[in-house]
Amino acid sequence: MIEHLPALMVALPLFGAFIAPLFKKHYKGVSIWAIFITGISVVLSLLLMKEVVTNGIIMYVFGADKPTLVLPSGYAVPIRIMFEVDAMGAFMAISATLMSFVGAIYSYSHVKKDTGLEKYYALLMLLEAGILGMVLTGDLFNLFVFLEIAGIAGSALVGFRNYRGEASEAGIKYLMVSSVASLMVLFAVGIFYGQYGNLNLAYIAKNVSFNMVDMIALGLLFASFAMKCGAVPMHYWVPDAYTEVPAGINPPLLVATYASLYALFRVSFTLFANVVIDLARVGWIMSILGVLTMFIGVTMALIQKDVKRLMSYHAISQTGYMLLGVGVGLTVLHDPSKLAEFGRDAMAGGVFHIINHIIYKSLLLMTAGALFYVTGTRNLNEMGGLARKMPITTISFMVGAAAISGLPPFNGFASKFLIYETSYRLNPLLTVFAMVTSVLTLASFVKVFASAFLGPPLEKFENKREVPKPMIVAMLILAALCILFGLFPNVVLDKLVYPAVDALINFAQYHSWGGLA
């Protein structure tokens, strides 16, 4: 079974998604089915990571036993669909499966009053399948197909509560943005296919000549994935979508966003790694986009009154840290001394921040969902004194807020610490912006804490109680992860993050299909 893990990773949630409609009007049944399928996916992704760390890159060729198979006509280039799983892909797969699982647990109670839950869970598993396909594939066209699956499933989920006009509007906006980005990705894929007659990432990476047309394709891919991951100034869709999507879908939707960030890294490191001069330029573009993203995101968050919208702007802001960390690494990728000195650690900070952010932002968005569940409003001006009524949500919020603000000893601190130290070596100004952003983040969450949880108990919330158990369990799992990742950052870095970073840096391994070519 182990050798079929990459295919199983996608097949399982797809199977789950197609079975889900059979549970029509049995909301408990379909909820448990989704928890079961996503739970098994978590186990499979952990096995996949173990396999990759132990045996190196996994090549899975659909319809053949190896990628180098030559056709009877003598045609030697890869023509089959391949999944090429390195540690970076496996790292993203763990994030995707874990967050889908937590999202499914949370949704058990959070959406039980809604109708059409068989569609909801089918879409959740379809979204998971799309993300997993994106991060495991070694084929550009496949990447586009899975990007589309994730985009369509995501937009349907954003508009799931279609009795709210805002949700429908947000869903359509997300669909439009996803479609335009996907179309441009397809255009770039077409450019590569037209020039090199192939769609395999490793094959194109080995043969790419970096002519003007290739660079146009890189520009299209870069801008499209940057928009899909919410980089400023293409971030406008993020607050719309994250605010309106049911809180149980926020975790997998976050991972879907970072699957695009993964694609951006894959394109920059794997596809264009051999271009020497322009790579530093790409790195600087990424770093500057990162600084802009973090600063504009946090300042916009500071003025929000809608708790989910505020947190959505923070999601944009935190993406900036990831772009900055990996951008610093990319800038010095072809300078071995600087790469060893701080580039690798900068990338580790950026990649570590991906999983940290996925955990604490999912937690925070879930606490926002819990506030909405109890009070029926997302307006912070109408909340107050809820700490007494919702003690576990309050503690979960405090953990998440401390983690996102980079307070030690929570997980956000460890990754930000690496980013501060290493970006300083490239340019101290980058660090100044990163640190100011952290201060503003803390200020923003102090505002949420003070206005929603603190203050005198309000009469209108007299009879309100804590959220149901499944929602509490989901929040506590993530809160525990925030603490554990913060207390043992070196374990996470050694087992998950550095293998992922090394997979990006050692692009030659990927280009040779793990040594098979």
Next chain:
Amino acid sequence: MSFTLTTPSGFWNPLFWVIFLALFGLIAYLIYSRGNPSYKKESDQVRPYLSGNIEPAKEKVQVKAGDIYWGFIEALKGYYKILEAIHTGDIRDYILWYLGVGAIVTFILIGGV
């Protein structure tokens, strides 16, 4: 299992932080435990004295989220004016920004700058 994270310029050990937190927690508790023991939670002691006026409803005296950081936002009014102006919520603007950034990035990459 080691707690120490080694970074390019130093190290970070969360265990020390936890020990310090516990220590400061203990100090805080000692200060708290020396407080006035005659304080009663459910009595008039907790009611604010407003020069004899009746205490208004909690909703009316609560500091709203929109008022927090008013000074900061007021000081950066010019910056926020621009920021809010570009956040139109119009999908056509979203796409225009994307096209603009895409064009600039591609221009830089093909050697225009």
